[in-house]
Amino acid sequence: xxxxxxxxxxxxxxxxxxxxxxxxxxxxxxxxxxxxxxxxxxxxxxxxxxxxxxxxxxxxxxxxxxxxxxxxxxxxxxxxxxxxxxxxxxxxxxxxxxxxxxxxxxxxxxxxxxxxxxxxxxxxxxxxxxxxxxxxxxxxxxxxxxxxxxxxxxxxxxxxxxxxxxxxxxxxxxxxxxxxxxxxxxxxxxxxxxxxxxxxxx
Amino acid sequence: xxxxxxxxxxxxxxxxxxxxxxxxxxxxxxxxxxxxxxxxxxxxxxxxxxxxxxxxxxxxxxxxxxxxxxxxxxxxxxxxxxxxxxxxxxxxxxxxxxxxxxxxxxxxxxxxxxxxxxxxxxxxxxxxxxxxxxxxxxxxxxxxxxxxxxxxxxxxxxxxxxxxxxxxxxxxxxxxxxxxxxxxxxxxxxxxxxxxxxxxxxxxxxxxxxxxxxxxxxxxxxxxxxxxxxxxxxxxxxxxxxxxxxxxxxxxxxxxxxxxxxxxxxxxxxxxxxxxxxxxxxxxxxxxxxxxxxxxxxxxxxxxxxxxxxxxxxxxxxxxxxxxxxxxxxxxxxxxxxxxxxxxxxxxxxxxxxxxxxxxxxxxxxxxxxxxxxxxxxxxxxxxxxxxxxxxxxxxxxxxxxxxxxxxxxxxxxxxxxxxxxxxxxxxxxxxxxxxxxxxxxxxxxxxxxxxxxxxxxxxxxxxxxxxxxxxxxxxxxxxxxxxxxxxxxxxxxxxxxxxxxxxxxxxxxxxxxxxxxxxxxxxxxxxxxxxxxxxxxxxxxxxxxxxxxxxxxxxxxxxxxxxxxxxxxxxxxxxxxxxxxxxxxxxxxxxxxxxxxxxxxxxxxxxxxxxxxxxxxxxxxxxxxxxxxxxxxxxxxxxxxxxxxxxxxxxxxxxxxxxxxxxxxxxxx
Numbered sequence: 001x002x003x004x005x006x007x008x009x010x011x012x013x014x015x016x017x018x019x020x021x022x023x024x025x026x027x028x029x030x031x032x033x034x035x036x037x038x039x040x041x042x043x044x045x046x047x048x049x050x051x052x053x054x055x056x057x058x059x060x061x062x063x064x065x066x067x068x069x070x071x072x073x074x075x076x077x078x079x080x081x082x083x084x085x086x087x088x089x090x091x092x093x094x095x096x097x098x099x100x101x102x103x104x105x106x107x108x109x110x111x112x113x114x115x116x117x118x119x120x121x122x123x124x125x126x127x128x129x130x131x132x133x134x135x136x137x138x139x140x141x142x143x144x145x146x147x148x149x150x151x152x153x154x155x156x157x158x159x160x161x162x163x164x165x166x167x168x169x170x171x172x173x174x175x176x177x178x179x180x181x182x183x184x185x186x187x188x189x190x191x192x193x194x195x196x197x198x199x200x201x202x
Numbered sequence: 203x204x205x206x207x208x209x210x211x212x213x214x215x216x217x218x219x220x221x222x223x224x225x226x227x228x229x230x231x232x233x234x235x236x237x238x239x240x241x242x243x244x245x246x247x248x249x250x251x252x253x254x255x256x257x258x259x260x261x262x263x264x265x266x267x268x269x270x271x272x273x274x275x276x277x278x279x280x281x282x283x284x285x286x287x288x289x290x291x292x293x294x295x296x297x298x299x300x301x302x303x304x305x306x307x308x309x310x311x312x313x314x315x316x317x318x319x320x321x322x323x324x325x326x327x328x329x330x331x332x333x334x335x336x337x338x339x340x341x342x343x344x345x346x347x348x349x350x351x352x353x354x355x356x357x358x359x360x361x362x363x364x365x366x367x368x369x370x371x372x373x374x375x376x377x378x379x380x381x382x383x384x385x386x387x388x389x390x391x392x393x394x395x396x397x398x399x400x401x402x403x404x405x406x407x408x409x410x411x412x413x414x415x416x417x418x419x420x421x422x423x424x425x426x427x428x429x430x431x432x433x434x435x436x437x438x439x440x441x442x443x444x445x446x447x448x449x450x451x452x453x454x455x456x457x458x459x460x461x462x463x464x465x466x467x468x469x470x471x472x473x474x475x476x477x478x479x480x481x482x483x484x485x486x487x488x489x490x491x492x493x494x495x496x497x498x499x500x501x502x503x504x505x506x507x508x509x510x511x512x513x514x515x516x517x518x519x520x521x522x523x524x525x526x527x528x529x530x531x532x533x534x535x536x537x538x539x540x541x542x543x544x545x546x547x548x549x550x551x552x553x554x555x556x557x558x559x560x561x562x563x564x565x566x567x568x569x570x571x572x573x574x575x576x577x578x579x580x581x582x583x584x585x586x587x588x589x590x591x592x593x594x595x596x597x598x599x600x601x602x603x604x605x606x607x608x609x610x611x612x613x614x615x616x617x618x619x620x621x622x623x624x625x626x627x628x629x630x631x632x633x634x635x636x637x638x639x640x641x642x643x644x645x646x647x648x649x650x651x652x653x654x655x656x657x658x659x660x661x662x663x664x665x666x667x668x669x670x671x672x673x674x675x676x677x678x679x680x681x682x683x684x685x686x687x688x689x690x691x692x693x694x695x696x697x698x699x700x701x702x703x704x705x706x707x708x709x710x711x712x713x714x715x716x717x718x719x720x721x722x723x724x725x726x727x728x729x730x731x732x733x734x735x736x737x738x739x740x741x742x743x744x745x746x747x748x749x750x751x752x753x754x755x756x757x758x759x760x761x762x763x764x765x766x767x768x769x770x771x772x773x774x775x776x777x778x779x780x781x782x783x784x785x786x787x788x789x790x791x792x793x794x795x796x797x798x799x800x801x802x803x804x805x806x807x808x809x810x811x812x813x814x815x816x817x818x819x820x821x822x823x824x825x826x827x828x829x830x831x832x833x834x835x836x837x838x839x840x841x842x843x844x845x846x847x848x849x850x851x852x853x854x855x856x857x858x859x860x861x862x863x864x865x866x867x868x869x870x871x872x
Contacts, residue, residue: 017406017407018405018406018407018408018412019405019406021406023329023330023402023406023407026401026402026405026406027329027330027398027399027402030397030398030401030402030432031398033432033433034394034397034398034432034433034435034436035436037433037434037436037437038436038437038439038440040436040437041436041437041439041440041441041470042440045440045444045455045466045470048463048466049455049462049463052460052461052462054460054461129451129452129453130451130452130453130454132454132460132461133454133455133457133460133461133462135454136447136453136454136455137455140443140444140447140453158839158842162842162843167843169843169844
């Protein structure tokens with residue numbers, strides 16, 4: 001009975017909607033569309049101000065490209081593990097779902113840890129939040145991204161707990177997939193930020 | 203699937219009395235079960251109740267904003283006005299505009315959208331009922347938070363577009379602007395969640411056969427507006443974050459001494475701000491597009507053109523923001539491009555006006571109050587639209603910038619247009635929402651006083667502005683008022699008297715509402731008092747909680763009309779074949795069984811309550827902020843753990859979906 005109820009619940013979302021997409025998934029896509037404009041505004045602000053360093057350090061004086069490349073690679077790998085988690089959830093394989101969700105969260109946390117290290121290193125080298133326009137806009141842009149990753153990690157960990165105790169309301173596979181959509185989006189935004197902020201010289 | 207929640211009370215299903223027992227196995231709190239007391243309004247997720255709540259709250263803020271406007275006009279009534287100090291005057295016009303834009307017109311449009319979009323597309327509720335409730339509470343708490351600044355050291359005083367660096371702590375040291383920034387962030391969350399909810403509702407939850415090109419124009423315009431909100435709100439969010447980081451954490455974004463570009467704020471604000479003006483007007487366009495055909499006894503002229511020109515306004519609306527900045531020295535190329543784009547956007551707007559006029563042309567017109575307000579919109583918006591085209595000509599605009607001519611323009615489009623449209627909606631849909639029709643005589647007094655008042659107030663401002671009276675001017679002196687026809691004193695006096703007549707007109711609306719609901723002489727309205735055309739009238743008055751006993755299948759644009767009337771194939775005459783009561787009875791003859799309705803929840807109001815706590819904390823005490831943040835996190839977990847799907851064994855007797863399709867899972871809730 002429990003199984004049929006789950007199966008019933010699982011396919012429920014896919015049916016009966018005018019577009020064929022479930023409400024939750026469509027809602028998440030639309031939300032991510034809105035997020036594009038949020039990061040668009042922040043990236044524009046950074047691009048406007050990246051050369052305005054005042055008395056503070058220049059971007060190329062403080063960026064540590066090899067270090068950030070490694071942490072970017074870690075974040076990109078977390079998208080792979082997220083895909084594995086979604087795939088396991090579709091197979092209804094709780095053990096592997098939880099395993100890959102946990103690995104994703106750890107990779108994400110590694111990235112955030114790297115960002116905290118990077119922020120402290122930059123601060124020691126003389127770039128504070130209020131030092132220059134470059135400083136304010138750099139910390140705001142990358143900070144907003146870091147907050148997004150952190151929110152993602154909280155959602156992943158909550159998801160692990162809920163899967164383990166079987167307390168996910170609605171379809172498990174779809175819930176994992178939705179968190180996955182958010183996670184991939186945050187990754188893609190980082191690719192843009194890494195390219196525009198770190199790789200293209202000011 | 204968040205929407206299939208466990209019904210906590212008995213759901214009255216015609217035919218089979220299905221008793222639903224809520225289980226508490228998964229939730230943190232027991233699900234609230236009140237159905238009739240005031241508490242129900244706190245925990246409801248019903249889109250109709252939330253629509254009414256949006257409406258009541260927005261109307262309250264309308265009165266607040268209106269009183270602020272009257273104070274402004276009293277100050278300018280005569281020379282050397284002494285009603286307000288310069289500081290109070292700055293706060294008054296800032297809060298007047300902010301209140302009217304963010305706390306009246308937007309949420310009042312949300313009220314109509316919430317109430318009528320699900321009815322117009324044949325759905326039982328919105329896609330995310332709890333998020334819908336959350337949006338309402340965010341709007342209400344954000345609005346209250348914003349207005350508490352009056353009592354906590356003074357309100358924001360930077361004008362509604364709050365140009366930085368003028369809005370930095372150097373020039374505005376009180377907390378007013380902090381309240382403004384954070385209050386708008388909270389109401390922004392309301393708009394963003396509301397837009398996601400309504401877009402998914404419209405795209406996903408249409409009744410069978412309700413194609414996009416069969417949707418009523420009001421729903422179309424709501425869809426366009428929600429996309430505008432979806433993409434405009436994050437831009438203002440960025441701008442507000444930058445400003446509050448500057449004010450609270452000494453960031454340098456708008457610090458010109460550090461090399462900041464003052465145009466950054468202007469661009470970010472107007473990239474939001476120009477789509478915003480379409481966010482304000484398009485719902486009213488939708489409302490009059492419903493009303494004019496009904497009172498002309500004709501289908502809307504050029505339905506697809508009206509729908510698509512609304513979408514075109516939505517697209518082009520993104521490419522005109524810099525016409526607010528012609529005086530800031532953008533350079534000739536930018537000015538030319540934005541000037542042309544602004545002229546271009548007048549085209550789809552003009553198309554709509556032509557379509558409304560052509561709808562009335564040759565129709566059997568009846569001038570009931572909703573129709574009067576709709577015609578008021580068409581005429582007054584056209585005047586405001588034409589003065590808008592004069593702004594698009596950049597050389598002329600540089601003369602008009604920051605004068606009363608601009609004030610005249612946007613009050614013609616927003617008061618004469620948007621607010622008249624909302625009043626048309628009040629009169630048109632009142633019997634649907636509240637079972638009683640507003641009084642027609644009082645309604646006509648309401649309308650004519652508002653027309654006279656509105657034109658007396660804002661008409662003279664064209665003259666004042668072209669004579670050079672600057673916007674936001676706190677006093678004027680007799681010595682510099684000029685003479686003869688162009689005497690500023692005379693026209694300021696007319697405008698101020700007009701604002702009093704306008705207030706009287708709005709007072710008549712309130713009297714009308716009180717009279718209609720207190721007087722025993724006012725009978726219950728008939729089911730279909732206006733002989734309407736669209737699906738929302740195919741429900742009971744007021745609609746039952748689940749809207750439709752059976753979800754209708756849609757075969758036509760103006761489905762309700764086609765169920766009432768048929769055309770004789772030989773004579774081409776239109777004959778009535780069924781009354782509204784018969785259509786409804788016919789539809790209710792085969793009710794759906796086992797209707798899942800979303801159930802009430804404590805979490806939306808609790809999560810929303812965390813936001814003003816965080817914001818007060820940000821202004822006064824970082825500890826309070828931490829408490830608010832912890833509260834937010836906990837309540838969000840509570841929400842996430844609350845089951846979204848009603849398990850089948852929650853129902854008694856259990857649903858028997860497997861044997862013979864007895865249970866009908868309903869499309870709009872999937």
